[in-house]
Amino acid sequence: MYILYGGDFTRAPLVQWVLEEGKVRYELRKIDILNGEHRSAEFLAINPAGLVPVLITPEGEALYEVAALMLCLAERHQLTELAPAVTDPDWGLFLSTVFHIAADIQSEMKRFHYPHRFSLRRDDDAGVQDLAKSTVLSRLKIMNTRLALRGPYVLGPRFSLADFYLSFWIAYLDRQMVCEQLPSIARLYELVRSRPSATPYIEETERAADAYAAMMKKHPGGVIA
Numbered sequence: 001m002y003i004l005y006g007g008d009f010t011r012a013p014l015v016q017w018v019l020e021e022g023k024v025r026y027e028l029r030k031i032d033i034l035n036g037e038h039r040s041a042e043f044l045a046i047n048p049a050g051l052v053p054v055l056i057t058p059e060g061e062a063l064y065e066v067a068a069l070m071l072c073l074a075e076r077h078q079l080t081e082l083a084p085a086v087t088d089p090d091w092g093l094f095l096s097t098v099f100h101i102a103a104d105i106q107s108e109m110k111r112f113h114y115p116h117r118f119s120l121r122r123d124d125d126a127g128v129q130d131l132a133k134s135t136v137l138s139r140l141k142i143m144n145t146r147l148a149l150r151g152p153y154v155l156g157p158r159f160s161l162a163d164f165y166l167s168f169w170i171a172y173l174d175r176q177m178v179c180e181q182l183p184s185i186a187r188l189y190e191l192v193r194s195r196p197s198a199t200p201y202i203e204e205t206e207r208a209a210d211a212y213a214a215m216m217k218k219h220p221g222g223v224i225a
């Protein structure tokens, strides 16, 4: 059986959704990142980088990096309806989108939520956030243009976990802004959100995003040290 270390305000639901989609047995262990549990000796023994999520495989290996966890599960359990096979002509575009979200979208979301880690001067925090916001927007605009030409999903007519991955992060953005400035992404988001297996995850992510935004208002420099 797999063990997934996740918890509130983490990206672990992305992995949990893949596990559920694949009807793969797992146990969820919650880590309270708001109270620093990810820096406890117990958790650092599992992931020395102190980051969530972590997936322990049935063989006992501790894996991290959310995109890798999703891809690894899809491959190990042959979830070809979530991820095209290596031999599939869609594989290249699929992989390139997943890597783009992991490397270029998530990283800016992190910069937005943890501005204090990206400058030594607290006066810079708002500027770091503004830059992160505008970088995310310009990257998403490029994706929006591609979806307008070849949508509604990342792989055109075919849903994949790349759409769920993108939607998870879209849930953290201002919904009106997404509708107005990223209409093709807004369409993809609504399609993903209306999938019965995705609906509870996206709704929960929207609630988490709203709650996190409220906490950020009180602690503009970052909720987690």
Ligand SMILES: N[C@@H](CCC(=O)N[C@@H](CS)C(=O)NCC(=O)O)C(=O)O
Binding pocket: 009, 010, 011, 012, 033, 038, 050, 051, 052, 053, 064, 065, 066, 067, 106, 110, 224, 225
């Ligand atoms: N690149 C990692 C980043 C993981 C990450 O930053 N997770 C957040 C929760 S979503 C976390 O552990 N935050 C605690 C911290 O940065 O101190 C991934 O994509 O899995």
